Amino acid sequence: MWETVGHFESNFGKIPQFHGKWPFFAISLPFGLVIQEPASMLFSLLNLFTVIKMLSRFKNMKGIPNQKMWIVYAHIGVFTWISSSLFHMFDCDFTEKMDYLGAYTFVISAFYVSVIFMLPDMNHTQVGKIQKLVIQLFFITIFGKHMTDMLNLFDYGYNMFCCIIFSLFSTICYVYHLIKRKHNLGSLQEADILLIRIIVWANMATALELLDFVPVFWIFDSHSLFHLATIPIPIWWADFLDVTYEIDSSDRKRSILKMA
Template identity: 30%
Template sequence: MLDPVVQYHGKWPFLRILGVQEPCSVLFSLLNFLAHRRGMSQIKELIPAKYPLRKYYVFFGYVGMASWLFSMIFHTRDFNATEKLDYFAAGASVLYGLYYTPIRIFRLDQRKPPVKATLLRLWTLICASMYVAHISYLTLWRWDYTYNMAANVAVGVVQNILWSWFSVKRYQKLKTPWAAWPGMIVAWIVLAMSLELLDFAPVRGLLDAHSLWHLGTVGPTIWWYNFLVRDAQQDIAGERLKA
């Protein structure tokens, strides 16, 4: 009778391929990286450079690619430095998602009324300070896995609620299926995240719950960029009609 597979310091043993510690997580992180790169190309190609929200969407692509690049590095070789870079990049990606969400929903990028410019500067300062404080705590005070997870989940929940609310309002206004996409994407991501709760031993030493979570985010990422393009084009068309 074979002995059961057990975790060591909270980690499952994996079958290495060409020295890669977690091959499936690396592969699925690569797919997410490519999804962001493809999406950023769509943004640059299909949204005019003068559209004020375009720069926020392009930077979202850069942050997303950086996050998944460091994820690939960490899952290839789990060292103290690669782990920190992965966590810091993931935190930046989640927080940036929260940053640009109210900018789009409440159109803080617009110059009128003037108070929006003030709110945008204040919101930028708040988010930058939150990230610096987050990194400083983990680096200078204590490397706390529970806190890091709780912080990321809290930030993710807030933006998910905002996008779900926006999705309902947008659909009620436009009466078109794509306007409801943000809410559907949020639901998909929540379901994908739930895979982490399974935490089973890697199938054939390769496929575990964490790698499936990475796989589950590829589709929503592609879908999200499609929404950003549709939303921007609708916005631009509406402005032309007003003119």
């Protein structure tokens, strides 16, 4: 492969993608195993670690609204980052589908979480509970339709488009929540600042996915940097819920001390 890369570089001055992917330095392991994209795999594993930490903290947040929803969301994140780690270690048809569909599942579940969080009053009335059920059925329908379409014809561009659109919708929901909070309280509170940090950072990280450049040192491409940028976000979500629901969390205190 590297002979071909050298040929393109010396004769054409640029290197093309091969089957839609850049060339990477791979790491050989015992028993014939190979890590095809080391940086993306490492950063995916670190994301898996922070999501597991987030899941643990969600489980300890007894009595918060929609606790089961947050726990399910974290479990989906665990599956997503396991899928991503496997795909970047060993790219085949099965791991590729796991990665792409896992990412879509995580993104649409994040959109669902943002909608439910934006409308907290649904938990308090019978009408609200019916509205919540309708929203759940709506999301299940969209999810099922997407999975059926993708398994019939795996369209990478369409999957990425859906992920970007749903991420944008999630941002809109949280911005609406912040505007309403500012209107009701007159100023932004600590929880609002934490949410703004998540929104800005997550959208900046997502923007990295839109870049596409030859891997630096044949290791770091834009996608791996996206995975690097998302590592702290799960911890920040747990911090945000701690403050929002006034939970006295030792995990958050340790996090703040490390930043100080």
